[in-house]
Amino acid sequence: MTISQLPRKDLFDLPEGVIYLDGNSLGPLPKSVPARLNEVVTTEWGKSLIRGWNDAKWMEQPARVGNLVARLIGAPEGSVVMGDTLSIKVYQALASALEMRPERKVVLTDSGNFPTDIYMAQGLIRSLAQGHELRIAAPEEVMDMIDDSIAAVMLTEVDYRSGRRHDMMTITEKAHKAGAVMIWDLAHSAGAVPLNVAETNCEFAVGCTYKYLNGGPGAPAFIYVRPDIVNQARPALSGWMGHDAPFAFHMDYQPANNIERMRVGTPPVLQMSALEEALKVWDGVDMADIRTASIKLSEQFIAEVEAQCPQLTLASPREPDLRGSQVSFAFENGFAVMQALIARGVIGDFRAPDIIRFGFTPLYLDSGDISAAVTVLREVLESESWKDPTYQQRAGTVT
Numbered sequence: 001m002t003i004s005q006l007p008r009k010d011l012f013d014l015p016e017g018v019i020y021l022d023g024n025s026l027g028p029l030p031k032s033v034p035a036r037l038n039e040v041v042t043t044e045w046g047k048s049l050i051r052g053w054n055d056a057k058w059m060e061q062p063a064r065v066g067n068l069v070a071r072l073i074g075a076p077e078g079s080v081v082m083g084d085t086l087s088i089k090v091y092q093a094l095a096s097a098l099e100m101r102p103e104r105k106v107v108l109t110d111s112g113n114f115p116t117d118i119y120m121a122q123g124l125i126r127s128l129a130q131g132h133e134l135r136i137a138a139p140e141e142v143m144d145m146i147d148d149s150i151a152a153v154m155l156t157e158v159d160y161r162s163g164r165r166h167d168m169m170t171i172t173e174k175a176h177k178a179g180a181v182m183i184w185d186l187a188h189s190a191g192a193v194p195l196n197v198a199e200t201n202c203e204f205a206v207g208c209t210y211k212y213l214n215g216g217p218g219a220p221a222f223i224y225v226r227p228d229i230v231n232q233a234r235p236a237l238s239g240w241m242g243h244d245a246p247f248a249f250h251m252d253y254q255p256a257n258n259i260e261r262m263r264v265g266t267p268p269v270l271q272m273s274a275l276e277e278a279l280k281v282w283d284g285v286d287m288a289d290i291r292t293a294s295i296k297l298s299e300q301f302i303a304e305v306e307a308q309c310p311q312l313t314l315a316s317p318r319e320p321d322l323r324g325s326q327v328s329f330a331f332e333n334g335f336a337v338m339q340a341l342i343a344r345g346v347i348g349d350f351r352a353p354d355i356i357r358f359g360f361t362p363l364y365l366d367s368g369d370i371s372a373a374v375t376v377l378r379e380v381l382e383s384e385s386w387k388d389p390t391y392q393q394r395a396g397t398v399t
């Protein structure tokens, strides 16, 4: 695979007339998924019934799919497991991290983190009732706020609003020097930027698979635990699937001696099967090629928007190295503009209060798509067609 072989549009089922700049929120459908899902439902479930756990290897699926994700995030075989949603994985990672530093009481995060990560930390701290404190720094102040009071640093690499990217190596190093445990959320990184989780040396990494990994709505999340500390990471959600011997049905919990201890309950086999099939689009793909192409597309987008749409203000870092694979612009009536764009087949998303956000996924986008999208954006702004009352209604809209 070389960059000249991107995009791989033929592997995706993209609707006619749509330019999809929202693969960072929900990746599109890989073409081979429906047939695979049909087979899982009709043959594996329909014919194998309960035997599917063994015959179709459903029980091993969370670890097997974990290995596919491991390759994409630079983690070794056997260090990643799938299940639940990202909110749950954030909770698990943080709970284990806090148990590893019982003498410390501070969790450090930043205001660029996605709210659910912060909410989960708040809920965990309340349940623990051990006097923990959540410190929320500004993203650019994180480095200065790391000191030896911190039990865990919990950050998302790529900011969901601006695309601003943290330096995982430098921050992890500083956290470790201060004696803190490092947790990275890779929700907007996995499948978007080259990652080397092993090299960063962080203890935990978590992420979702329905964004750049195209696993479909509700696809299971992943959790990585650094192999040398996996037996120190005590699972707070001590479900039977993380037990050393789930089918021995012991009365006492004994976690598995490997990453499978981060499993909780019965895996979502249908969702996991959709994801396992979807991950085939990465066969032979080098993340370095994806990154090169993604920077090219986003630089083109910024240049064309700034030349044609003076009404908008860039809300992402201008330096490509400091961005993930998305670009945001600020505009006071951003919500209505995005509704007008979506009505014209250019799908991105809006983030309150005024951000319109576009994701660049070189697997199925090329420079022609970018120019076409910018033309539509210019037309919407020039004609002010976003002022149409139908684009102002927010009630019940998932943005």
Ligand SMILES: *Cc1c(COP(=O)(O)O)cnc(C)c1O
Pocket: 085, 086, 087, 088, 113, 114, 116, 117, 156, 160, 185, 187, 188, 208, 221
């Ligand atoms: C998308 C996203 C989530 C979503 O969590 P779910 O439990 O899968 O709904 C969490 N954290 C971050 C940083 C995200 O970008």
